[in-house]
Amino acid sequence: MNKIVIDRNKETPIYLQLYSQLKRFIENGSLPPGYKLPTIRSMAKELGVNIITVVNAYRLLEENGYVYTRVGSGTYVCEGIQRDRDLIEDIELSEHREIPVKKGTINFASSSLNPELFPVDEFAELINRVLKRDRGYAFEYQDSRGYKPLRESILKFVRLYGIETGVENIQVISGGQQGIDVVSKALINFGDTIVVERPTYSWALASFQSRGADILEVNLNKDGIDIEDLEDKLKKFKPKFIYVMPNFHNPTGILYSDEKKEKLVGLAEKYETYLLEDDFAIELSFTETDVFPLKAFDKYDRVIYLKSFSKVHMPGLRLGFIIAPEKLVSSFLKAKYVTDLTTSGLMQRAFDLYLRENIWKKHIEEVKGVMRERFEKMKEGLTQLKSYFEFDIPKGGFYYWVKLKDNWKAVDFYQKCLERGLLVVPGDMFFGIKKEDNFLRLSFASCDVQEIEKGIEILRQVLSEGQNENEMYLPII
Amino acid sequence: MNKIVIDRNKETPIYLQLYSQLKRFIENGSLPPGYKLPTIRSMAKELGVNIITVVNAYRLLEENGYVYTRVGSGTYVCEGIQRDRDLIEDIELSEHREIPVKKGTINFASSSLNPELFPVDEFAELINRVLKRDRGYAFEYQDSRGYKPLRESILKFVRLYGIETGVENIQVISGGQQGIDVVSKALINFGDTIVVERPTYSWALASFQSRGADILEVNLNKDGIDIEDLEDKLKKFKPKFIYVMPNFHNPTGILYSDEKKEKLVGLAEKYETYLLEDDFAIELSFTETDVFPLKAFDKYDRVIYLKSFSKVHMPGLRLGFIIAPEKLVSSFLKAKYVTDLTTSGLMQRAFDLYLRENIWKKHIEEVKGVMRERFEKMKEGLTQLKSYFEFDIPKGGFYYWVKLKDNWKAVDFYQKCLERGLLVVPGDMFFGIKKEDNFLRLSFASCDVQEIEKGIEILRQVLSEGQNENEMYLPII
Known part of the structure; x- marks a missing residue:
């Protein structure tokens, strides 16, 4: 394990020092998922600190989703916490059209109005x-x-x-x-x-x-x-x-x-x-x-x-x-x-x-009208797909935040959509600690209603086709 | 003194760890100018390190101008090292015309061409x-x-x-x-x-x-x-x-x-x-x-x-x-x-x-011509003042970097010029460690030749008037 340094001269309480350092080791992968932390007793002894100090640090790690406790067995590092930089890079590239997005791809990823507006x-x-x-x-x-x-x-x-x-x-x-x-x-x-x-x-x-x-x-x-x-x-x-x-x-x-x-x-x-x-x-x-x-x-x-x-x-x-x-x-x-x-x-x-x-006022009124239409159109489409999705209706802005059911992973879903000409954003990139992997952000900022219709149709195809075509198991009917 | 922490697990050699920490304490003022550092022997003992480690750290501090040694007496913190943020703030303000610069002030401070160019x-x-x-x-x-x-x-x-x-x-x-x-x-x-x-x-x-x-x-x-x-x-x-x-x-x-x-x-x-x-x-x-x-x-x-x-x-x-x-x-x-x-x-x-x-080429040729004129004009003026100044002739760019003789402090000089309607930049802000306080940067980027002439005239007045009018002693004749 990496070296933990406790500095008694610092203002930060010792349990927080211990917490921060363990947190960092988990994030940078030096304590990998599934790793069993030392017992509370042995950690306390090694660092020369109180048992209650280690208890507090471990509890905080657990509260923040870094570790979990198995009763009678010990404390383990959670899965999927290491900061996932690769995904972010993927998304950067896709948002800047550097991955080979086919011409005519429908963009449910953009947070920017289409230039015609x-x-x-x-x-x-x-x-x-x-x-x-x-x-x-x-x-x-x-x-x-x-x-x-x-x-x-x-x-x-x-x-x-x-x-x-x-x-x-x-x-x-x-x-x-x-x-x-x-x-x-x-x-x-x-x-x-x-x-x-x-x-x-x-x-x-x-x-x-x-x-x-x-x-x-x-x-x-x-x-x-x-x-x-x-x-x-x-x-x-x-x-x-x-x-x-x-x-x-x-x-x-x-x-x-x-x-x-x-x-x-x-x-x-x-x-x-x-x-x-x-x-x-x-x-x-x-x-x-x-x-x-x-x-x-x-x-x-x-x-x-x-x-x-x-x-x-x-x-x-x-x-x-x-x-x-x-x-x-x-x-x-x-x-x-x-x-x-x-x-x-x-x-x-x-x-x-x-x-x-006050030139801006006219522009905002216009944009609001257009956005409301797109918002309604996407609502209509997503509502038809609600056996696959969980989502709330936003009261404004650009985004639907949907949770995929049926064990879909957002990254796989993103990939399948892209193959059919629809760009969506997997939710993973919006989390610091990566635990949830089944969220999508769908934006209606840059698509007109026809494009939204087409995009929804692609979602429907990908969803109804399912994720299992290459897997060894079939849904239980 | 602040606490020094030596970490033997770090890759950085111990003498460099010691050096960096002392350096920081000097810069942030917690070791003030004139402060006597502990003797090499006592520092080594307190930290539990080799004497040669402390010797190396102190030598580095001296080489970089943070401390000086008085033979037989000890090692002392140099003057004027604390990073001088106030001055930088002054200059920010003056460069953005937020100090009450009178209309018509001649600007030897700007690094930007005048907008007419x-x-x-x-x-x-x-x-x-x-x-x-x-x-x-x-x-x-x-x-x-x-x-x-x-x-x-x-x-x-x-x-x-x-x-x-x-x-x-x-x-x-x-x-x-x-x-x-x-x-x-x-x-x-x-x-x-x-x-x-x-x-x-x-x-x-x-x-x-x-x-x-x-x-x-x-x-x-x-x-x-x-x-x-x-x-x-x-x-x-x-x-x-x-x-x-x-x-x-x-x-x-x-x-x-x-x-x-x-x-x-x-x-x-x-x-x-x-x-x-x-x-x-x-x-x-x-x-x-x-x-x-x-x-x-x-x-x-x-x-x-x-x-x-x-x-x-x-x-x-x-x-x-x-x-x-x-x-x-x-x-x-x-x-x-x-x-x-x-x-x-x-x-x-x-x-x-x-x-x-290639529209830029025409512009650059024009600017070069104008700048060369200004450069020559300033050279001519400064050369006449060379009993007060030391400087080299630049081969291009915008700046003369002049060293004031006669114990002038650049900040005082800056102030006196400003009172007469000339903005110059005291050199202090270009040094990390503030030791030299008698440099000025004079720029000809934004002044035409008439303005340069006037600016030089103000320099002459300030210089010939001297710095002592309000002091208790008079020049020895």
Whole structure:
């Protein structure tokens, strides 16, 4: 076994030190699945620590799904925990059309609107107005916090969603992923703990991992994150922040209840941590009730609000913003410098006009109409397949999150769909610890209703054909 | 004193573990300037290590300027080593015009051409051609490695500078700073060692620090980095990479000799490390001889070539590229994902045409002409002031790196210039360990010849007035 080092001078309690190190050895595969951990007694003796310390560490490992106990036999490492990087690589490639996806493949994988929905003409005009008005100044280094008129427009924009803030709290960023990266740089030091929803956005996971964070996952219930488990982890681990997508979550489509939003903000205050709210799709609500971001509930200045303009406007803008709690403004600015100094002035200036002159409203109305149609179409199709699938109906956004029945593995399913010309995303990549392998994310962001119909038909074929054609056993009738 | 932890199971030799920890305590100020380290004997005893181990660690600290020895007395922490973050913040602010810089202030601080020199009309036309041709596709997520036609154009472009590579080695990035960030993410893990030139670009330092790197500085000679000291450090520390700016270095303006470039590549191969070549200004040579990047000398695939289009074209493009050694291609791609997924498609497509149709050549010729004039003007002015300054004549780029005589402190000098309407950069921010405090970087990137004349006049006034008007002593006549 790898060497475990206990440092009694550290502030971290010893059982947590032991837990973290065992966790890491399990994740990196040096303690392989099925490995039997030393008995509590022998571990305690070897490390010169209390028996209760080891008991606590093992219990935490079990609670977090790293090990299981067989009564009378011992403690064993669970299957499927080693972080699966290969799959992520597969998906990267497929999302960027580098695997040989046949022409005409139907894309239930993309989180981006199809380009025909982009407000290109409006934007082309705005760009030209800016070029004429600002000339070279549009191509200079900009204020690293963002072009001031844009930050003022953003102030008005967020007010529509119940957010009151100041222009000095707004940090412009080059897209949502950069926002995650900037916050990670500012807040995560090697070995710090953070909390994410389970499942969550895979490239956020990658960003946190890249900073050397210890990542704790908390399950999502239908109305949002599991508050009890969260509070338990906040108490034990004092994480730097909690990363959440409360509005039409990626990949599950879940919308947090207002009650949960309020509780969450309260917990952040109580345990002196921050909430990183990634709000990429709040505009795309299919319900009649108003949806407010977590930030609108933020009495305590504990929410870092991150908004990308990529998903519902255009990815190519490479534009978004953070609303920073007072205390974090300067550390985000510094991280922004290190990351890319400044965001494109041309895009900032054009987008300022787009917000300022309310051109965005027309676009959002149009997109909402189209998305609702696609959402309904996919609902209709999936409902017909519900003997194979379990899923909830999302209240907005782009995604259906479906659980395959009948022991299907999502990766196999993905492969069979691809062979027939349909791209889906296996759910595995949205989990830090890989246990569930039977989820799919189906997106209707980039397919029109005809394509959705065809895609559903492929799903039906793959499902009805079953997974067993090359296996040795047949279903029992 | 902070607790020093020696881990005998680590691969790192014990004297290096001791060195790194002491170094960190000195840098973070927990061992303050003037602090007397424990005697070698007592340190050895306390840690349970050999005397020779402590001797080696102390010697290394001394070699790197962290401590000094007083014979018969002991080993003391040097002055001015604590990383000076406040100054960097000052400069950030001033470079972004957030300190109350009076209108009409002459800017010898900027590294960016003045916007009147940008090829705005050409670019506006290209942008419009792309908008018409590609419409929404210009605003989609792009291939994370970069838009393929642009990568092909880059291939042809670098061939002009003697670089032969393949399109699969080219990674498009959103500006030079992002390139540094991407390479840092891919290669630096917490506690890894890297080497930089002394002095070096401050936001590269910040990026490496942000990844938790141990940074070693190697002095620059007139023909490039000090090879002997470098080899010594490579031998001892096995750094992940060496960050260099061989062509018209920032801030010194130094151009490496071809001989040194060759040696450097050989050393990287010998010690199995990489060279990160930041090549922001090779186009702006004022000599008749051809200048080739380090990458052109790279027989061993050891050079990571990083090129920004910000400095000699337009910062607002937020565009540049990396040529990655074969082995690093996929780790850079992954880091690019985590950083911002993709670079603006519109800019990539417009810049592709700009390269492909050789529009850039006309622009560079124009800029070179203007820069040469400014360079000459500043030379003339500074030469008249050479009783106050020491400096070398750069062979290209934007910068004069001058050493103040007469015990001037650069920060005081900066302040006095600012009061009179001239912005200069104190050299302190380009050093990791702050020892020298009497250097200035004077840039002629954004001032026309009239402004340079005025700026020089202000320098003359500040210098001739002297630094002592409010002091209690007068010059001895």
